[in-house]
Amino acid sequence: MRKLIAGNWKMNGLVSSQAEIEALKGLTGSATCDIVVCPPFTLIDRAVERARDSNLAIGAQDCHARQSGAHTGDVSAEMLANIGARYVILGHSERRVSHGEDDGIILAKAVAAHRAGLVAIVCVGETRHERDEGRAIEVVGGQLRESVPEGATSANLVIAYEPVWAIGTGLVPTNEQIEEVHAAIRQMLKERLGNDGQSVKILYGGSVKVSNAEAIFGLRNVDGALVGGASLKASEFAGIISAAI
Structure with a gap:
């Protein structure tokens, strides 16, 4: 399966940051790796223009469930698709915690993402407390079961496993812990989607960096990564991408 490396810029980036998009364009020709960058809303249209005529895809970090209406400060999936976004990250733990998203x-x-033709990158993951209680798979399974819509397929769905306690902390689960959760997710996807569940990409996220990327990509059922801070600089992100090729 082709690896997918997605960069989540979070609330970072100014117009000058588009130089990082330009620098990544030359790295996207591999036949074995897809690359997505998800900048803040203010930069998506510029990033789409910069990435034009390359294999680099641009995504967003969130969308509203409604197509339009009186939702001040929100952006619909249709608006994102209209300016050229192809992916959208949903359910990141920072949205779940800071914005109360269930x-x-x-x-x-x-x-909404599927309605607009976007690929939904649905994030799941347990807290440190849930992990210590031995409930990681139970928690992740519940999130997966309740967050993935009917009609999901390997063409419009990506799952990102991001243990909450590893995001931005420098902490990384053991290889055995990553494989255990990814295997459980794969089994749940196969039960839900049949044979197509085998083809849904499952990304790992949580303090992915150049020094650990190759080992993580070598694990079973790890089909790529959702990368946070390390995706802000093309030189560092390129090292992670190279580990997947």
Whole structure:
């Protein structure tokens, strides 16, 4: 399966940051790796223009469930698709915690993403407390079950496993822990989607960097990565991409 490396810029980036997009264009010709960059809303249209005529895809970090209406400050999936976005990250733990988003909200947003023709990158992951209680797979399974909409396929769905306690902390689960959760996710996807569940990409996220990327990509059922801070600089992101090729 082709690896997918997605960069989540979070609330970072100014117009000058588009130089990083330009620098990544030459790295996207591999036959074995897809690359997505998800900048803030203010940069998506510029990033699409910069990435034109390359294999680099541009995505967004969130969308609203409704197509339009009186939702001040929100952006619909249709608006994102209209300016050339192809992916959208949904259910990131920072949205779940800071904005109170639950599985029902994420489900509605995933439905909207599919309605607009976007690929939904649905994030799942446990807290440190849930991990210590031995509930990681239970928690991830519940999020997966309640956040993935009917009609999901390997063409419009990506799952990103991001243990909350590893995001931006420098902490990384053991290889065995990553493989255990990814295997459980794969099994759940096969039960839900049949044979097509085998083809849904499952990304790992949480303090992915150049020094650990190759080992993580070598694990079973790890089909790529959702990368945070390390995706902000093309030189560092390129090292992670190279590890996947």
